[in-house]
Amino acid sequence: MNQTNASGRIALTGVGKIYGAQKVVRDVNVTIEEGEFFSLLGPSGSGKTTTLMMIAGFAETDEGHIRLGDQDISAVPPKERGFGMVFQNYALFPHMSVADNVAFPLKVRKLSAAERRERVQWALETVKLTDFADRSPKQLSGGQQQRVALARAIVYQPRVILMDEPLGALDKNLRFHMQTEIKDIQRRLGMTVIYVTHDQEEAMNMSDRIAIMRDGQIAQLGTPAEVYQHPDSAFVGKFLGxxxxxxxxxxxxxxxxxxxxxxxxxxxxxxxxxxxxxxxxxxxxxxxxxxxxxxxxxxxxxxxxxxxxxxxxxxxxxxxxxxxxxxxxxxxxxxxxxxxxxxxxxxxxxxxxxxxxxxxxx
Ligand SMILES: Nc1ncnc2c1ncn2[C@@H]1O[C@H](COP(=O)(O)OP(=O)(O)O)[C@@H](O)[C@H]1O
Ligand SMILES: [Mg+2]
Known part of the structure; x- marks a missing residue:
């Protein structure tokens, strides 16, 4: 699959996940449009990460189908899906410089040294870390480390980025600042972002649409204003504020x-x-x-x-x-x-x- 030309539209139909006797994700149906910032929001254990892992390909899709553009990717291995990923605990390589961390996915993809330099430069500029290229990750603040992780995810310009609570470890002020930066970058690059969070303010601040999850199902789906002002259930009403x-x-x-x-x-x-x-x-x-x-x-x-x-x-x-x-x-x-x-x-x-x-x- 040529990831730079692939569509950024992702469609889930009837998606479910079964662990043992428990259906932890049930009948998830949603189409995430190209260039959309889409959040999965819900309490702990509601199935957000499991859903994201099925989209990423790290968890098998037990029921239903996941499509990228016109292609059914339900059984495609993660690497071939070509998605960028940022997780809360997606640690940087401590022994590598910031630049080498960011270059890593390009090395894996066997890009030339010149091309790597150019792309790393671009990615570090995008996350405003140009001056930190030669530092080691442990010389950076938590927010800066997350920006490196973000640079590493965007460096090969995927159409789709998956993020699971990427700002969970940061304090409130920094989190808000990073939300705005991620949102700006997403808009500028026109990427599709699927973002997992349990923080309703974060989801509302960043998302074009939010799916509120409860017990493995989508309880409600809509724009932040729709779900905040017009909840269909007491659960959604209370969860959003x-x-x-x-x-x-x-x-x-x-x-x-x-x-x-x-x-x-x-x-x-x-x-x-x-x-x-x-x-x-x-x-x-x-x-x-x-x-x-x-x-x-x-x-x-x-x-x-x-x-x-x-x-x-x-x-x-x-x-x-x-x-x-x-x-x-x-x-x-x-x-x-x-x-x-x-x-x-x-x-x-x-x-x-x-x-x-x-x-x-x-
Ligand atoms: N590998 C696994 N094996 C068994 N159960 C799991 C596994 N991963 C997640 N679960 C269960 O699935 C449910 C949803 O988990 P998860 O998707 O991590 O929720 P969230 O990300 O919304 O907190 C939880 O009840 C969790 O215990
Ligand atoms: Mg989770």
Whole structure:
């Protein structure tokens, strides 16, 4: 396979993995487009790494098919797939210089010395490590080492790069910085990236689309905004950030009751129409006021907790005997509330949706 000319589109159909008696990946169907930044996001043990390893070819595809462009690669050995790879513990060779580490895949591919020099130069420029070419890996910070690993993965210009928690060992600030750099490089080179992480912020920051995995299956697939704002299940809602999930009785796909209060939730589509349901609304969508908010949903509440987080103030609220969370941006002139204050809590119908109660397999 000529990897530089190969397509960067990867299609999984009915992909599954069985370990012993356990199906750890089940019926995964997704097409990752050429040039897309695609993330597999989910809790530990949800099958992200196993799915990536099947794409890489290091784990056998027990069920279904994996295609690269028009070619079925389900049984093609890893090396022939031509994918670049960056893993959290994909150690650099400690006894080799940075440049030699980056050149390694080119040596394996038997490129000439001149060509190697040129490509290594390009890769190190791309990850902004030109001045570090002669250092040894142990003279580099964690972030710099991950950039070397990235340079080594892009040096032969694969169409597809697979990454498994590549920033897991870095501290929060550096991680954010590296996310932006990886994203920039991916865009510039037009590579397809399949990225595994358990960090929802990381996935949202980098991805064109995210597949949220649960128990070996894709629970939901969409752009960051789609999955964050319109989760189809309480699981996805909670996994992607703070979520209010108020137990209610749905009377239709867009209306619900609790303790005599009625709610309008216009963000329909999760399939709930009646019976016990959860009213989903994000904390930043709640408006707090001393007088009625004028929004379609408006109930009395009481402040039970105030957390000053800097850019936002997070309020714990008692609403109809249920705990809710509201995030207020810490703007100049925003009224601040204190513990014990009674207030009105409002939110727009378009900002809430009704979800199936948990434990329904939803
Ligand atoms: N080689 C293996 N043998 C047996 N079970 C495995 C193996 N690799 C992974 N598993 C199991 O498969 C499930 C999914 O694991 P994994 O794909 O590593 O999840 P994630 O990357 O989302 O944390 C887990 O229950 C894990 O214990
Ligand atoms: Mg993993």
């Amino acid at each position: 703070e979520a209010n999930l108020l137990p209610v009785t749905a009377t239709s796909a867009t209306a619900a009751l609790r303790d005599g209060a009625t709610f309008a939730c216009r963000d329909a589509g999760s399939g709930v129409t009646s019976e016990p349901a959860l009213l989903f609304v994000r904390p930043e969508k709640l408006r707090l006021a001393a007088t009625p908010t004028g929004l379609e949903n408006d109930v009395a509440g009481r402040v039970t907790r105030v957390s000053y987080l800097g850019s936002v103030i997070r309020y714990g609220l008692d609403v109809l005997g249920q705990e809710m969370t509201a995030d207020a941006q810490n703007l100049t002139g925003t009224p601040a509330f204190a513990e014990g204050d009674s207030l009105r809590v409002g939110w727009a119908a378009q900002d809430c949706r009704l979800l199936a109660p948990e434990g329904d397999g939803a």
